[in-house]
Amino acid sequence: MSRRILMTTRIIFTLLLLLPLGCQANTQITPNQDSAKQQGINLYNQYKATSAIPFLTTAAEAGDHEAQYYLAEALRKKNHYMNEDAKKWYEASAGQDDLYAMIQLGRIEHDMCEISNDCSASQKPAIEWLNQAKKIAKEKADTGDAEAMYIMYEITLEDAWLEKSASAGNALAQYWMAVSIKQGDGFFLPWKRSEAVEKWFKLSAEGGYPKAMMNYAALLYERGDVEGYRSWVEKTALTGYATTVFGYGADLAHEPDTFGYPLDLIKGYALIYWLSELDGGGGMKENVEYTLPRIAAKMTAEQIEAAKKFSKEWAASHPPLSFFPDKLSR
Incomplete structure (x- = not known):
């Protein structure tokens, strides 16, 4: 197997690892429903939320919590606000312990449902969803789950959780560590700050996160490593x-x-x-x-x-x- 194929395989495998933290158990869906779900997620990731909706609906109605979450996201983006349909699917997903859905419900303070008073009553107050997400994520984080540590950062906005997740190998957390330090967070001597930025971008890039890969490529180009830049651009394109x-x-x-x-x-x-x-x-x-x-x-x-x-x-x-x-x- 060639070196390029090995790198491509590693990148694809790593991207699969970046998929969201799911529930312990999830409704089994048929191959056709799973195919529709994947097509819907692909369209959503291409900024085609409206086109994604019918595909995601197929799997969401079959009970898949991840499809339900993405469907809620797509509906919210299509309408530019939280409406009855979006909230229904967030709650269906959260009911299966999907942490991302819980957090989105927990972030709702004032939405169009409340303003227009035309939505059904919520299953729980926003703070209860957030507290439930925090409890589950903390339990997982305490076992060393790097993604759960990142979820804890999203819930608490405590930088310590971001660093823990990054140190545990979460590529997304490593990317945001680099961005945070680059923007001036933390206390560093000037040359140490740039070293820290490069360290985290490099780790995230090696973990297969495309945005970090391009940032690391840019750092290489800035210091005259054009060959390194070209190599990382090609690797990023392969994702x-x-x-x-x-x-x-x-x-x-x-x-x-x-x-x-x-x-x-x-x-x-x-x-x-x-x-x-x-x-x-x-x-x-x-x-x-x-x-x-x-x-x-x-x-x-x-x-x-x-x-x-x-x-x-x-x-x-x-x-x-x-x-x-x-x-x-x-």
């Missing part, structure tokens, strides 16, 4: 992180030639063409419409057809495009 897929594809096609990648028009065109499926998700439509014709102008008709075929094969053999939004959104 399906849409922002990096665009940059990597444009770089390969020399649009522009900034980082010294060998010219590869077919692969560059293929990656940008792949982004067309986002159809506006994350603001990529304008980037694709501007860049794709510029690459095509350098290619023959045969090369363009080969690139489209390559794009289809790439999409089938790599993780889906994603913007990797925070699971616990605001």
